[in-house]
Amino acid sequence: MHFSTRILLLASAFAFTVPALADNATPVKIGVILPMTGPSASTGREIDAAIKLYMAQKGDKAGGRKIEIVLKDDTGVADITKRLAQELVVNDKVSVIAGFGLTPLALAAAPIATQAKVPEVVMAAGTATITEASPYIVRTSFTLPQNTVPIADWALKNGVKKVVTLVSDYGPGIDAEKAFSERIKAGGGQVLDNLRAPLRNPEFAPFLQKAKDLKPDALFLFVPSGFGAQLMKQVAERDFAKEGVKVIGTGDVTDDEQLQGMGDAVLGMVTSMDYSVAHKSPENKAFVEAFMKANPAMRPNFMAVGGYDGMALIYGALEKTKGDTDGAKLVDAMKGMSWVSPRGPISIDPETRDIVQNVYIRKVEKVDGQLYNVEFETMPNVKDPVKAAKKAK
Amino acid sequence: MSDTPLQADRDKAFAFLKAQARWRWPEIALWAFAFASILLMPSRALLINEIAILALFALSLDLILGYAGIVSLGHGAFFGVGAYTAGLLAKAGAGAAPLSDPTLGLLAAGATAAMIGYATSFLVLRGNDLTKLMVTLGIALIFQELANKFSDITGGADGLQGVTPAKVLGLFDFDIYGKTAAFYSVTVLFLLFCAARVIVHSPFGISLRAIKGNALRARAIGVPVDARLRAIYTLAAAYAGVAGALLAQTTAQVSLDVLEFHRSADTLLIVVLGGVGTLYGAVVGAAAFKMMYDFISSYTQQYWQFWLGLILVVLVLFVRGGIMGLIARLTGQEERA
Numbered sequence: 001m002h003f004s005t006r007i008l009l010l011a012s013a014f015a016f017t018v019p020a021l022a023d024n025a026t027p028v029k030i031g032v033i034l035p036m037t038g039p040s041a042s043t044g045r046e047i048d049a050a051i052k053l054y055m056a057q058k059g060d061k062a063g064g065r066k067i068e069i070v071l072k073d074d075t076g077v078a079d080i081t082k083r084l085a086q087e088l089v090v091n092d093k094v095s096v097i098a099g100f101g102l103t104p105l106a107l108a109a110a111p112i113a114t115q116a117k118v119p120e121v122v123m124a125a126g127t128a129t130i131t132e133a134s135p136y137i138v139r140t141s142f143t144l145p146q147n148t149v150p151i152a153d154w155a156l157k158n159g160v161k162k163v164v165t166l167v168s169d170y171g172p173g174i175d176a177e178k179a180f181s182e183r184i185k186a187g188g189g190q191v192l193d194n195l196r197a198p199l200r201n202p203e204f205a206p207f208l209q210k211a212k213d214l215k216p217d218a219l220f221l222f223v224p225s226g227f228g229a230q231l232m233k234q235v236a237e238r239d240f241a242k243e244g245v246k247v248i249g250t251g252d253v254t255d256d257e258q259l260q261g262m263g264d265a266v267l268g269m270v271t272s273m274d275y276s277v278a279h280k281s282p283e284n285k286a287f288v289e290a291f292m293k294a295n296p297a298m299r300p301n302f303m304a305v306g307g308y309d310g311m312a313l314i315y316g317a318l319e320k321t322k323g324d325t326d327g328a329k330l331v332d333a334m335k336g337m338s339w340v341s342p343r344g345p346i347s348i349d350p351e352t353r354d355i356v357q358n359v360y361i362r363k364v365e366k367v368d369g370q371l372y373n374v375e376f377e378t379m380p381n382v383k384d385p386v387k388a389a390k391k392a393k
Numbered sequence: 394m395s396d397t398p399l400q401a402d403r404d405k406a407f408a409f410l411k412a413q414a415r416w417r418w419p420e421i422a423l424w425a426f427a428f429a430s431i432l433l434m435p436s437r438a439l440l441i442n443e444i445a446i447l448a449l450f451a452l453s454l455d456l457i458l459g460y461a462g463i464v465s466l467g468h469g470a471f472f473g474v475g476a477y478t479a480g481l482l483a484k485a486g487a488g489a490a491p492l493s494d495p496t497l498g499l500l501a502a503g504a505t506a507a508m509i510g511y512a513t514s515f516l517v518l519r520g521n522d523l524t525k526l527m528v529t530l531g532i533a534l535i536f537q538e539l540a541n542k543f544s545d546i547t548g549g550a551d552g553l554q555g556v557t558p559a560k561v562l563g564l565f566d567f568d569i570y571g572k573t574a575a576f577y578s579v580t581v582l583f584l585l586f587c588a589a590r591v592i593v594h595s596p597f598g599i600s601l602r603a604i605k606g607n608a609l610r611a612r613a614i615g616v617p618v619d620a621r622l623r624a625i626y627t628l629a630a631a632y633a634g635v636a637g638a639l640l641a642q643t644t645a646q647v648s649l650d651v652l653e654f655h656r657s658a659d660t661l662l663i664v665v666l667g668g669v670g671t672l673y674g675a676v677v678g679a680a681a682f683k684m685m686y687d688f689i690s691s692y693t694q695q696y697w698q699f700w701l702g703l704i705l706v707v708l709v710l711f712v713r714g715g716i717m718g719l720i721a722r723l724t725g726q727e728e729r730a
Binding site: 086107115116169 | 442
């Protein structure tokens, strides 16, 4: 704190003498709102660690101005997110709000972004429609349909004709179910059943038994980050491989943060996702090494990389505007930006402000005694299919 | 001749009850401060708004817990029903009166919650405390799942967006600084608090305390126990509904979270922290809880729950009667039980 007051004093001293420099001497504040406690705390921890890592690596200056982070815990509750966003904008005078662990949290802050003309960088939430809630929202995580459609394509290519889906019964789960089922049907496949398990205290056994009895070629799974271990334990007990049923899903199920604890039962599971800690690139190698060095007990996951790229986006935009923090100018600068992230080449679609990225098909394998999602196929530059379909209409 | 001592006793009892119902200067000071705080600390208007809403919700729980002895872990159901009612109304009106009028929203939310409160009171009032805990918890879970399932209406897990309340009384627009919101919520809290204060000091309220003390004896002296309990449960549900409506209107959105278990649990904690059966305990407890949260979490975003938990445990263990009990003891106004 005392450090920033000193800078403030310095800034006000400048304000009297050299007005032209005054603006550049004040720090740019970024308000980060994350669930640091509660059921989604792991999301918050991963993103917070990634933001700190980014600033440790690239320094605390962008576009000639000092960057200051104001971190707030919303406990995953939407009305608190909204109040924090409002307070950050009104009291702390932040130039950007960022974070947002879950869809309702990102949506809660959207009216504030619009009203105050402050860019909202979504680093985690994945429902497709989020970016439509405000012209100031830019996303660096992923959309659920974006990650779901590629695994459907892969399944069709690999002789899967009949499928059963099992998802968590809430917005993003239904997003995934719809995206997968529609793609399978469009490719001439057959959807035998769409099963939905409750989000809270899920007991997957009866659903899995039903899925097994239907004898599909593949079983598609989606549960939010953090619920994968529980699901996969029960999947393992049913031994789907023996019946010739392929178990596939989005990478949320085999979340890198939890994967190690799931045991050998997940070996061979094929998923699609925008990031794996095992992604082979020099950028990712450096990222993972630095991340694990700073946080020895943690493996970076897709949330961490979303936060890391969110910072890259904000830094990049500030460089482009030369430190100008006008919201509309920042969002304009963000549109169309492209760079090489630890997950591979990514860019911001100038039309939808959503991320365009490679989606990888991965298989769980054991490397050096540890479980990893090893990538073996790449679907390059995938746009969000929901918004692409809307545009086509 | 024989009724003179009885008459004296009656006068004494009346005088005692009247003295209890009288406004004292610290109360007036508290409310004056509540309103002044919005002007004194405009940057904290949003937090004050949140405190007022939480205080109203806690007040509604204190009405049934502190005055009628009904324990509930599912009070959040009424809060949520109120929030969705007001949210849907404001959305339907698209920001224009009459449908989006905030006052109408409050009334509708209160009425809906009261209806559901009355309907479920028959279930809740059967059985003992443990059964009540389970039944209230169950009812709250049912509403939560309903809100999740009917996502066409409620927006499901994405939350209800596009909640646009009209100007308060047709005069004051909700601003980004939260000033209108804070004044609005504190005013509603104040009005409903005054009503609650009148109610608990009325013969009706006193009969409730008799029931809480000993339901069997209360019945023996002719108090219609079940009817009274149903009445206060319905009233408390309406209060909770209004609190939910305030949240929906001032944050301009409703998420599934309004029906989550932690709201009911937090509120129970606030009432215990503030002091059960004091009305002011709910207000003071809510303010203390939110300010502690705000203060501690600005220093440690990840571990604030630990410190808050520690403080609460210490308070509950060593400060009997909550904050209000502590104040009473410090000012030497402790009532002898």
